[in-house]
Amino acid sequence: MVLSENLNPFPTKQSSTYMKKxxxxxxxxxxxxxxxxxxxxxxxxxxxLMVGLISSVAFMASKSEQKQDIAVIDESGIFINRMDTGSSxxxxxxxxxxxxxxxxxxxxxxxxILVHIFxxxxxxxxxxxxxxxxxxxxxxxxxxxNDINTIYQIRQMQDAGIDKxxxxxxxxxxxxxxxxxxxxxxxxxxxxxxxxxYVMGLLIYLVILLxxxxxxxxxxxxxxxxxxxxxISSVRPFQLMMGKIxxxxxxGLTQFVLxxxxxxxxxxxxxxxxxxxxxxxHAQAANAQHVPQNEIASLLQALSSQNWTLILSxxxxxxxxxxxxxxxMFAAVGSMVNEDQQEAQQMTxxxxxxxxxxxxxMSSTIKDPNSSLSxxxxxxxxxxxxxMMARIPYxxxxxxxxxxxxxxxxxxxxxxxxGAKIYRTGILLYGKKASWKEVIRWIRYS
Amino acid sequence: MLEIxxxxxxxxxxxxxxxxxxxxGKGNIFGxxxxxxxxxxxxxxxxxGITMPDSGSILLNGIPFNLDTHSPMIGYMPEERGLxxxxxxxxxxxxxxxxxxxxxxEALQKIESWFDKLDMQSWKNKKVEDLSKGMSQKLQFVITVxxxxxxxxxxxxxxxxxxxxxxxxKDEIHELAKKGTTIIFSTHRMEQVEEICREITxxxxxxxxxxxxxxxxxxxxxxxxxRLETDGELQGFDQYIIERKDTRYMLQFPDNEDANEVLAYxxxxxxxxxxxxxxxxxxxxxxxxxVEGDGAFRKFESVSN
Numbered sequence: 055m056v057l058s059e060n061l062n063p064f065p066t067k068q069s070s071t072y073m074k075k076x077x078x079x080x081x082x083x084x085x086x087x088x089x090x091x092x093x094x095x096x097x098x099x100x101x102x103l104m105v106g107l108i109s110s111v112a113f114m115a116s117k118s119e120q121k122q123d124i125a126v127i128d129e130s131g132i133f134i135n136r137m138d139t140g141s142s143x144x145x146x147x148x149x150x151x152x153x154x155x156x157x158x159x160x161x162x163x164x165x166x167i168l169v170h171i172f173x174x175x176x177x178x179x180x181x182x183x184x185x186x187x188x189x190x191x192x193x194x195x196x197x198x199x200n201d202i203n204t205i206y207q208i209r210q211m212q213d214a215g216i217d218k219x220x221x222x223x224x225x226x227x228x229x230x231x232x233x234x235x236x237x238x239x240x241x242x243x244x245x246x247x248x249x250x251x252y253v254m255g256l257l258i259y260l261v262i263l264l265x266x267x268x269x270x271x272x273x274x275x276x277x278x279x280x281x282x283x284x285x286i287s288s289v290r291p292f293q294l295m296m297g298k299i300x301x302x303x304x305x306g307l308t309q310f311v312l313x314x315x316x317x318x319x320x321x322x323x324x325x326x327x328x329x330x331x332x333x334x335x336h337a338q339a340a341n342a343q344h345v346p347q348n349e350i351a352s353l354l355q356a357l358s359s360q361n362w363t364l365i366l367s368x369x370x371x372x373x374x375x376x377x378x379x380x381x382x383m384f385a386a387v388g389s390m391v392n393e394d395q396q397e398a399q400q401m402t403x404x405x406x407x408x409x410x411x412x413x414x415x416m417s418s419t420i421k422d423p424n425s426s427l428s429x430x431x432x433x434x435x436x437x438x439x440x441x442m443m444a445r446i447p448y449x450x451x452x453x454x455x456x457x458x459x460x461x462x463x464x465x466x467x468x469x470x471x472x473g474a475k476i477y478r479t480g481i482l483l484y485g486k487k488a489s490w491k492e493v494i495r496w497i498r499y500s
Numbered sequence: 501m502l503e504i505x506x507x508x509x510x511x512x513x514x515x516x517x518x519x520x521x522x523x524x525g526k527g528n529i530f531g532x533x534x535x536x537x538x539x540x541x542x543x544x545x546x547x548x549g550i551t552m553p554d555s556g557s558i559l560l561n562g563i564p565f566n567l568d569t570h571s572p573m574i575g576y577m578p579e580e581r582g583l584x585x586x587x588x589x590x591x592x593x594x595x596x597x598x599x600x601x602x603x604x605x606e607a608l609q610k611i612e613s614w615f616d617k618l619d620m621q622s623w624k625n626k627k628v629e630d631l632s633k634g635m636s637q638k639l640q641f642v643i644t645v646x647x648x649x650x651x652x653x654x655x656x657x658x659x660x661x662x663x664x665x666x667x668x669x670k671d672e673i674h675e676l677a678k679k680g681t682t683i684i685f686s687t688h689r690m691e692q693v694e695e696i697c698r699e700i701t702x703x704x705x706x707x708x709x710x711x712x713x714x715x716x717x718x719x720x721x722x723x724x725x726x727r728l729e730t731d732g733e734l735q736g737f738d739q740y741i742i743e744r745k746d747t748r749y750m751l752q753f754p755d756n757e758d759a760n761e762v763l764a765y766x767x768x769x770x771x772x773x774x775x776x777x778x779x780x781x782x783x784x785x786x787x788x789x790x791v792e793g794d795g796a797f798r799k800f801e802s803v804s805n
Contacts, residue, residue, distance in 0.1 A: 071568055071601065072568070075599055078595065078598050078599060079599075082595055086584075086586065086587065275584075276582075276584075279582050279583065279584065279585060280578060280580040280581060280582030281582035281583055281584055282582065283545075283550060283576075283578045283580070283582055284576070284577075284578060284582045284583075284596065284643070285582075285596070285599060286550045287548040287549060287550055287571065287574065287576040288571050288596070288599040288600050288601075289567075289571075289599060290567060482545070482550060482551065484580070
């Protein structure tokens with residue numbers, strides 16, 4: 055085998071022409087994609103849609119809370135005129151009309167909910183029922199039941215001889231419990247951590263799938279166009295594959311940065327798009343009993359207390375690591391299929407399965423970031439990009455992050471090696487669909 | 501300039517190239533012939549460095565094959581043409597030229613001169629998908645030759661080309677050969693080979709079954725068949741006549757000596773001779789005969805149709 059050294063796709067010496075050609079391929083892959091209309095459309099549309107969605111949800115939340123009419127039949131006489139109406143309910147105290155059904159009572163006045171408080175037996179509540187066409191919503195039930203219980207408790211306290219003013223002061227006192235991160239001694243918010251973790255994990259999932267499939271399509275296109283054969287006579291298959299993968303990675307980064315900028319810019323326009331939104335949000339916050347007035351401020355504070363340098367640098371690492379790990383596999387699959395796109399979808403199943411597994415693990419991770427499943431998921435290179443991002447906002451020991459990163463790099467190298475082996479045989483094989491069995495042979499004998 | 505010895509490439513199901521040795525001199529137009537599945541493409545893919553041989557050696561100008569140094573010396577036009585459909589013609593030529601090692605300015609300069617030469621300037625900003633089949637064929641040719649390869653490998657270069665463009669490409673091929681470019685021309689269309697190539701190799705089932713100069717091969721396989729057009733009737737040559745239409749004859753002799761007797765007979769009888777010539781077998785006939793004997797005739801026929 056005199057020739058094997060010369061035809062080796064991985065030359066021992068990295069000549070400058072080797073990199074120059076890879077760079078040319080990267081440029082082409084990048085420019086053809088970035089210049090496409092679809093790139094511009096998704097780049098501009100996604101932030102518009104995101105902002106539109108956020109503002110329309112906010113808008114709906116601020117407007118849609120139509121007042122519900124609640125009719126109360128109080129046979130105990132304890133609750134009449136004492137119930138708190140809140141901002142979203144109107145309470146009408148009525149007398150039971152013998153001979154007419156609840157439905158008739160509600161329909162007559164066009165009310166929504168009927169609460170029937172039956173007479174107390176020996177000073178103890180007997181039964182209190184709520185009725186609504188189609189069932190009572192959770193919100194309404196919680197509201198009424200809170201209301202009734204508070205009134206009943208106050209009454210019991212009064213019966214026990216506690217001064218009314220004292221009761222009022224007890225009720226209005228509340229202690230704010232804060233949670234802190236042990237290491238940084240900074241206040242944390244598990245809600246914020248959940249949110250950040252979820253968004254980050256989901257983004258990585260989307261990126262891997264979106265750009266991975268982009269790599270696959272590109273490879274299949276080159277194969278079916280037969281341009282691969284022309285190019286492989288100038289460069290090694292590995293150069294072509296890596297050029298494509300890296301080029302698309304740059305496209306992804308570009309798009310991501312543009313999304314960040316555009317979303318940031320557009321966020322400034324939300325208040326303009328939905329006038330009066332911030333006002334009504336404050337009003338709501340003030341109205342709600344258990345939510346402190348400065349909730350938004352504390353949210354912002356919790357957000358800024360997160361270690362954003364760590365989160366963003368980890369995001370960048372797992373974004374690229376996860377993408378590179380899977381891209382080589384997508385390239386391999388792209389090289390195995392012919393024109394048939396359905397075929398391609400079938401072949402991607404073994405690749406998409408671990409990605410989806412990562413997403414499933416992530417959904418449990420955001421609830422319990424230190425469970426053994428979460429720790430495993432954040433170490434295993436096929437799922438770690440998604441799962442680790444969901445853990446990071448909660449704080450992860452440094453050694454775990456380092457170990458997970460090492461595994462990811464090792465996994466990426468292994469997958470690229472494996473993918474390249476499949477790729478360089480598949481890209482030149484026309485006509486028939488390659489079975490997995492055959493692919494294993496390619497790996498073993500190439 | 502190209503020296504191939506004992507080249508082998510075995511796949512799981514077949515021996516694609518089985519101990520092939522070839523030698524092609526500089527400036528030669530060399531025909532590589534064989535039915536589909538004979539191993540032509542496998543052989544060409546190894547020469548271009550697309551695949552690795554299992555064993556054997558490929559020397560280009562005496563140097564063992566190495567993709568980095570040899571790729572710029574080789575121009576390869578595969579049978580299945582490959583171009584990026586969505587890319588503009590000019591950009592595509594620039595990109596592929598640069599991949600062959602041309603600098604940007606060199607590539608642009610080559611594109612200018614070739615596009616001028618083949619009257620393609622107006623296509624530059626068109627996308628490849630908007631070109632006709634013949635147009636993209638021409639573009640593919642330009643892309644293959646624009647980096648001035650020393651070895652040009654053309655796999656079925658005329659398929660899909662109209663006669664006018666075929667002639668244009670043929671002229672270019674001859675001109676390149678005159679400048680010293682070595683050309684390997686792979687096809688199963690024998691009449692094109694006779695027209696263009698001086699030397700040929702026929703391979704079938706991965707093996708070389710015939711190799712040599714086109715004229716010599718035709719001599720070697722001649723069956724002493726002569727065509728005679730005259731105005732009188734031949735008497736006493738019945739055993740030689742294989743076909744007759746009025747006074748036009750096809751004659752087959754044991755050797756060329758006997759052929760002269762017919763001529764002498766005609767002259768003796770004062771026949772007017774309009775035509776008398778030896779009919780050499782076409783490459784097509786030779787190959788069908790050889791391949792048929794090889795048991796692969798059917799395959800071959802279905803291809804050449």
